[in-house]
Amino acid sequence: xxxxxxxxxxxxxxxxxxxxxxxxxxxxxxxxxxxxxxxxxxxxxxxxxxxxxxxxxxxxxxxxxxxxxxxxxxxxxxxxxxxxxxxxxxxxxxxxxxxxxxxxxxxxxxxxxxxxxxxxxxxxxxxxxxxxxxxxxxxxxxxxxxxxxxxxxxxxxxxxxxxxxxxxxxxx
Numbered sequence: 611x612x613x614x615x616x617x618x619x620x621x622x623x624x625x626x627x628x629x630x631x632x633x634x635x636x637x638x639x640x641x642x643x644x645x646x647x648x649x650x651x652x653x654x655x656x657x658x659x660x661x662x663x664x665x666x667x668x669x670x671x672x673x674x675x676x677x678x679x680x681x682x683x684x685x686x687x688x689x690x691x692x693x694x695x696x697x698x699x700x701x702x703x704x705x706x707x708x709x710x711x712x713x714x715x716x717x718x719x720x721x722x723x724x725x726x727x728x729x730x731x732x733x734x735x736x737x738x739x740x741x742x743x744x745x746x747x748x749x750x751x752x753x754x755x756x757x758x759x760x761x762x763x764x765x766x767x768x769x770x771x772x773x774x775x776x777x778x779x780x781x782x
């Protein structure tokens with residue numbers, strides 16, 4: 611037996627009618643409009659529950675693909691990736707002295723206000739053992755650089771056990 615909305619039901623009741631969705635929405639709207647001021651706190655709780663549910667769905671990525679919420683989350687992620695400045699993370703690669711040993715212990719770091727900066731492996735400096743470290747650094751630079759230079763500063767690079775790993779040299 612097929613029932614149509616609004617058609618009588620043969621259960622013998624007085625009402626004998628099936629409510630349609632439109633009727634149910636009308637009843638729902640009427641009940642919301644009759645809320646007393648004392649019941650407003652429950653309406654606010656409903657709002658907070660919806661906000662909480664939206665927050666949880668966003669965190670756990672519960673939206674289906676193709677919905678506007680999904681698209682909004684993807685746009686926010688892409689904006690974060692492409693618009694966040696790199697300097698915010700201080701994510702510059704660090705030079706490990708173990709890497710220096712594979713490049714023969716001599717690395718040009720770059721130019722600063724004081725001059726050119728170089729990083730020398732301590733084992734390379736120690737290989738010229740009879741010399742003092744300052745003299746060994748100058749000798750290594752003389753061999754590697756094809757131009758005249760003046761050493762402005764030599765700073766030892768140490769680990770937490772105070773062992774010298776290398777030397778930072780500023781040359782002008």
